[in-house]
Amino acid sequence: MNLAEMKKLFKDYVQEIVPYEPGKPIEEVERELGLLRVTKLASNENPLGPSRRALRAMRAALRRVHLYPDGGAYELKKRLSQEYSLPADQLVVGNGSNEIIELLARGFLNEGDRVISSEHSFLVYPLIAKTCGASYVPVPMRDFRYDLKGILNQIDERTKIIFIANPNNPTGTYVTAQEVEDFLSKVPKDVVVCFDEAYVDFVEAKDFPYLLFHVKANKPNVVLLRTFSKSFGLAGLRVGYGMASGEMVRYLEKIRQPFNVNRIAQIGACAALDDRLFLWRSKRLVARGRLYLYRKFEQMGLNYVPSEANFVLVDVKRDARTLAQALLKYGMIVRAMNAYGLDTHLRVTIGTRFELMRFIRILKRVLRKGEINP
Ligand SMILES: Cc1ncc(COP(=O)(O)O)c(C=O)c1O
Structure with missing residues (x-):
């Protein structure tokens, strides 16, 4: 050939x-x-x-790299569960939050479906949508900000996922709590809305949305993504996680690789969480x-x-x-x-x-x- x-x-x-x-x-x-x-x-x-505390823990963990990691990431999920007072079965961990984006796409998108996000946003969204044969709709921004009303206008019966990077990469802008609540009240229930909060720890704005309560209320179509790559300084380890309804997490768990987050990454992430x-x-x-x-x-x-x-x-x-x-x-x-x-x-x-x-x-x-x- x-x-x-x-x-x-x-x-x-x-x-x-x-x-x-x-x-x-x-x-x-x-x-x-x-x-x-x-x-x-x-x-x-x-x-x-990286945090010194994480480094120490990871160094000690090296002695056990001949063993596969805990496929269920029990300790890391337990630690995250305490952090957010969220049941562990509403957490899915990934090889970077990028992997959770991919799991969502693989789990939901059929060829010909639509993914909506914004122009000037994270380039992984179109990349992964297109890998699944979905079409990608980048809605124009207003003053470098996501236009949530514009996104609502683009939803049709083929729309499966909406990605909202909040704050957004590369503009650094955000959508407010009020805007998000208004948006969520109008989005059809069968469209997944993924809020990618990779940079949330750096936010100082008082009107930034707190979306965890939607997840705690088991709202079926809302997913929150977080990562250890930015504020925790562990980008090279590749650890991120999603928080969503139990039902959503069950589906995402089905399609992930059995050992998607490596042993050192799980241990480093746990220690980093303790390094306030x-x-x-x-x-x-x-x-x-x-x-x-x-x-x-x-x-x-x-x-x-x-x-x-x-x-x-x-x-x-x-x-x-x-x-x-x-x-x-x-x-x-x-x-x-x-x-x-x-x-x-x-x-x-x-x-x-x-x-x-x-x-x-x-x-x-x-x-x-x-x-x-x-
Ligand atoms: C908006 C956004 N989401 C997700 C990520 C990826 O994070 P991770 O390293 O957890 O895969 C990035 C990284 O640059 C990002 O900018």
Whole structure:
């Protein structure tokens, strides 16, 4: 079989998928450009590193890696269940919250179904919808925010899942409690609404929705997603979880891999949950880092979108991809948002103060040198 023949074997809709492009790993940039000092502010990771407590627990757990993990993630679910006062059978854990997104898609979507979300949102939603042969409807934003009324208008009888990233990646904006309640009262009961709260720990807004009570009330069509990748600093471990009605969780459990969350990840996540000081330091760093970037962008005359997450979207008024390439030459990895339909925007992850100062210094240098014209 030659390459062309093999290509024909793939499903038509798989051939059309544009692969997800993650932020460049530090090691790759060091290797390719021969740089010694590289700063990565591109993947919304935690600049504090992992919590020491989690590290200690994981080191001890290494001795048992010859054994399969607990397929039911009993301890982790128990710990999460205590954390939220939610029965353990309303929790599903995954290889990152990305896996739960995938389980929802695999569990619910038939070919030809519809998934609705927003434009300028997490690129994994269209990727996974298309993998299942569903169509993906990105509803236009209003002022960089999800337009929930616009989403309601798009619901039809083929609509199965609505994804709402709250706060949203890459804009950092959120939908309010009032907007969500109004929305949920109008969504048909047979449409799954998944609130992806990957960045919830960084939220300071007082009118941010508290949706756990819908889950506690066993509302059948609401799913909440959370992750250990951001505020807990464990992105490389890949652990996330979903909270939903018992019935929904039972279905998702049926289709997951038996050992989807590895042994070290389960133990690291449990220990991280106990490290309240680490969580507090992460939140404080992000809150201060956002304010620092706002101030610097204002001084530089650049518009930014106020953020409730651990990154800030900034309009650099020129092609973002070209600018990101220029920054890369100085060992600064940030994310150009062209693939998200924001051609003149960069997304900058909140790093340590030192990293942010370095970013601003390099950005100013590149803009001043006029290497990149508007
Ligand atoms: C909105 C959103 N949801 C989910 C995730 C994925 O998180 P995880 O690492 O738990 O798979 C991300 C990661 O960047 C994200 O931005």
